[in-house]
Amino acid sequence: MSLTESFRQRTAPQLRVGSRFRALPKSARWSLGALLIAACYLTPYWPDVPVLGWIVNTPGTSFENVLTDQIMMFILVALGLNVVVGFAGLLDLGYVGFYAVGAYTTAVMTSGQFSWPWIAAMPLSILMAMIAGVVLGTPTLRLRGDYLAIVTLGFGEIIRITANNSDWLGGPRGINKIARPPSFGPFEFSVLNAKPYWYLGFTVILIVIFVLSRLENSRVGRAWSAVREDEDAAELMGVNTFKFKLWAFAIGAAIGGLAGALYASKVGFVNPDNFQLQLSILFLAAVVLGGTGSMYGVIMGGILVAWIPERFRGFSTRRYFVFGVVLVLVMVFRPQGIIPRRTAAAGIAEKGDTNV
Amino acid sequence: MKKSNLLRAGAVLVSLSFVAVACGGSDDSASDTTVAAEAPASTCEAPVASIALQFPETGDAANLGAPMLKGSQLAVDEFNAANPDACVTLKTFDTQGDPAKAPAVAQSVIDDATILGLVGPGFSGESLAALPLYDEAGLATITGSATNATIQDQGFKVFHRILANDAAQGPAVAKYIVGALAPKSIGIVDDASDYGKGLADAVKKEAGATVKATDSIDPKAADFSAAVSKMKDANPDVIFFGGYYGEAVKLSTQLRDAGVKATLVFGDGVKDQAGYADAAGPAAEGALIACPCKDGSPDFIAAWEKAYKEVPGTYGAEYYDAANVLLNVIKGGAKDRAAVQAAVNKYDAAGITKQIKFAANGEATEASTIYMYKVESGKITYVADIK
């Protein structure tokens, strides 16, 4: 027992918040958690809080909309991509493809051509993205590491170019008049009030977190970790690696599709330019910046990647330069990400990391 | 000890080299960063209102955004110089031309109560994403560049456009090609963008059977050799390219290098002296450029050249006109958004490009005219009206 303790003590300081929280009595944990969730639901009002407001507010662009159009999407996408990259260790550089499939499905189904209700288009969008994940994954998942990366990158581009050259998907003109979520009681989804989108989006985020943590702490999550750490050994220990990799792809894709569908119904307009390759790279940056494999980490990463360029609009044309430098600095000084995965952190505290 | 010496030496060296690089670069970049500072009249001490400009200031399309800012800024500076007691500020909002960022930007324009009207949005995609918000907020918008031919049919009350859309331009260009040039065959290339492909398709439809070869290019690529080979093989008398000037430069150069002699015809996205005619040099000679835009008055050109040390860029005159509509309306007594919107709808006065008056769907009534320009001795010069 004492040995375990001493290992605990040697773990990096950032863990202490988490372990202190876990050390609290159950009632305290519940009420703290509830408070935190309530505070998050109220995020659109944060700019009105004195000091906090000065920190979070985005000059020159509306915080509320940055929250719903960018931050919300990046959180969801980071959570989804983390399943693929963080849990299962598969490098996916074409994640924007799934995001596009979700967005386009909602767009096509609810505007003009089909006029489905929003509520029916959502599950279909998720399903279509999932199918896209399986279709891409089946032939490619036997490729390893960087070969997979470049093939997925190609897939993302193929989706975008296909949308651009297909009249049925609006071609380069895109699709507009995409349905909004139906208004519900006091929550009216209108163009001038973004708050309900956040309430909806944050609820979706909570559900996704719940589902993913269930998966992470189950046989499925262990299988993913095993594949990530040593694919051959995992297979020899009875893990059906192909099946679990495909599941990771499908679940990651489904969440990407969900994010895309929400995005389409928020902005009301999609065109192929929304799904450029660069976006895939930003998605990946969000995951790694936050802490690959750590759910709270990638949420933080998603928030930062979406928010930093908007917060520092004052930097004008220099802001992407700043963003690039910040990425390098974070990686140099915190290579495991801002909030690293737990066991990975324990690894740092002990001795050299050989995870290369 | 040795290590820290090394460190110091390195620090000094690196700092010096950075300073050197920055100094070397600073005179080149001056015109970009000091747009507002160079025009002395822009200090507005008692603003009565402000107008917004939504456009791509940064990102890949920033080069197209620069004249939008310069044109609007020029209008505002001149206005403020003439009306020191009731000056108006120009607030700029960068979307990078990205529809994903447009709603957040639009919301923040709307949230700023001093803003009574908006010039822009710069591109069609961001227009479609932002206009629902402006429409809901009742904030009048006047674009001088978003020429997509579907926007006017969406029922946006606040939408105004000061130049002809792609649906007007395509047929006019085709008519000019078939009529004035009477070619035996035509080749058509587009850049697969909303704008370029729309224009190319319209030309293709009008030109009919004379079209002998078509192709699309990827605007981000450097090499267009497949399209060039295709055109060389078809050997048409005229090649029309739908796209922007950056690609037009590459395409013209590569076509001429490959020995293609066809007359080159472009749409308005290519009408940029520095961006196309200067950059393509000999390869641009003789190229025809259609545009719903006009150069603007000699006064305007002189003022622009004085302020920015360059000839006016594409849409610069349209943005100058668009900003002036809002400025005149505000000067005319419109004190809130509703009044501005009403006044813009009723507006009827001469601008530097045309008589400005808007139809019910927001299109300028005088905007059906397309003007044809030609690159002669390296200068883009007016040739004819196409009615």
Added chain:
Amino acid sequence: MSEVLLSVDQVTMQFGGVTALDNVSLHINKGEILGLIGPNGAGKTTCFNVITGVYAPTMGTVSFDNKSLLGLKRFQITKRGIARTFQNIRLFPDMSAVENVMVGIDAHNKTSVVGAILGGPRSRREEKEGRERAHELLKFIGIDDYAEVAARNLPYGHQRRLEIARALGTNPQLLCLDEPAAGFNPAEKQELNELVLKIRDQGYTVLLIEHDMNVVMKISDRIAVLDFGRKIAEGLPEEMRNNPDVIAAYLGVPDDAA
């Protein structure tokens, strides 16, 4: 005559032009420890890899419990009841010790994505029983104190033991140990011998690759000797000790085991 659990029949394995195994036949009886020895490069690990499905043999068959293993995927072979450890430790370094073992235990569990998300009774039962069994196994091999430590941070000897626990987690009928005592000092080797015997006594069948003749001689019930990809001898330990072919093979190549 005891019952045959695994039989390798006339297996030949070629890589390009190199023959790593040349017409090798072996069998393992239920409940015994079979030592597989031979000098470096004799084909011991290749033999392991053929048995566990890493390589498909160029010729010959492998059957387990009277059923052929050929054509099965690696994880299916594990589910049939063959588990192994690795010559160079291949744990899941970022996972804790107990999680490593649970990956093995999961081989026979059924919970998949839907079950895990819904958290139904089966998945909860499997999770609970799995964790208990994992701690049991860690206790059995003597490192339960380290259950929550990341595998990469375990001392070397514990990592070797953890590999055995992980393999036992798959509930194998046949446990294949690939040089489990490599890098151990004599005292540790002694402990390991006892552990292997204890495992056999629990009813597992063990296939043991070992470099060090002394270890194998002490604990094996039977021994097979490979040299240059051929089986040169098979029999009881004391027979092997005096077999001239075996002595020649070992003298020909100096024993460099640590």
Added chain:
Amino acid sequence: MSNWLIYRTFWDLTVSGIVLGLIYALVALGYTMVYGVLRLINFAHSEIFMVGTFGVLISLTKVFGISLFEDGQYPYRSGLMLVAILVASTVAAMVVSGAGAVVLERTAYRPLRGAGDAYGAVVLAFLTGLIASFLFTDSMMVDLAIAAVITGPLSVVYVRIFRKGRQAPRLAFLISAIGSSMALAEAVATWGPDERVIYKTPRVLEKKVLFNFLGADVRIDYVIVALGAILMMTSLLLFVNRTRLGRGIRAVAQDAETARILGVNVNSVILVTFLLGGAMAGGAAMMFTLVYDQTRFNIGFLLGVKSFTAAVLGGIGNIKGALLGGIVLGLAENYGSAIFGGQWKDVIAFIVLLTVLMFRPTGILGESLGKARV
């Protein structure tokens, strides 16, 4: 119509496809060599190429004083002068790109290998100071002054942190690469000469058709590209195969740990690898400007993705594979565009890649810089 087109223009497409492919191949070398020694997709390599094109630009305009269009006159008065201009500009591009790659390695990658040193610390400290000062002022001169002041003490702190350095996970390298790529491109866009506009580079030679090959015009610039590319690749192969440093590169590529034990200075081998890859990208930058007469801050991105694709296609880590992959990709793009239309060019490129990987999961010639295949 288009079906016949491919026959009629076949050789035309082939010639231009090979030229494009050679440029891809030269850029691919940087990816492939760095991948060989570090197992890292050096995403910022595309920006190293981009910086090289600006090296050419500066050499042509500032050093040789050539302006864009000189009334139809070409700037050289003799063949010798032309050769001098070409060689000097190539060297300039190679120096700029090579130096860029070395700074990149020291700043963005080496600290992640747990071997950060004073050079990297100084650059990082300077950048930290610079972006921190952006918060307070808009004047570039003031920013630079603040940054210069901060650099000294901060780099001492950074070096201290580096001493505790450990090997970072692979993805950290990738993101650091992406970050540097963004920072480099945006730095050029913001402070460089092009103001985000496509920047024409002066034409140094008239693109005369030298001869006609089965209906395809072979131009002088094409021939220069082909000769230059072959020359550079041959010298690289000789270097890697015949010199001590080259052996070091192969040793590290095969097994860095063993190489270290055997006394190879792994860090300097990596530095040399970056230098060589950068120099090749510089050469590619010269060829590129020669054929296409242009550059822009974001010109590297797409070309980089294509070149990396070429590297994977041929077998990443394999120098000959880069050449083969580049040419296959260049040809596939050209033929594909002719058959299906230019808008499908990238789709075709990726489908070719996917098909190849399905049958040969490690590329046409297979992986490895270390093995004798180099």
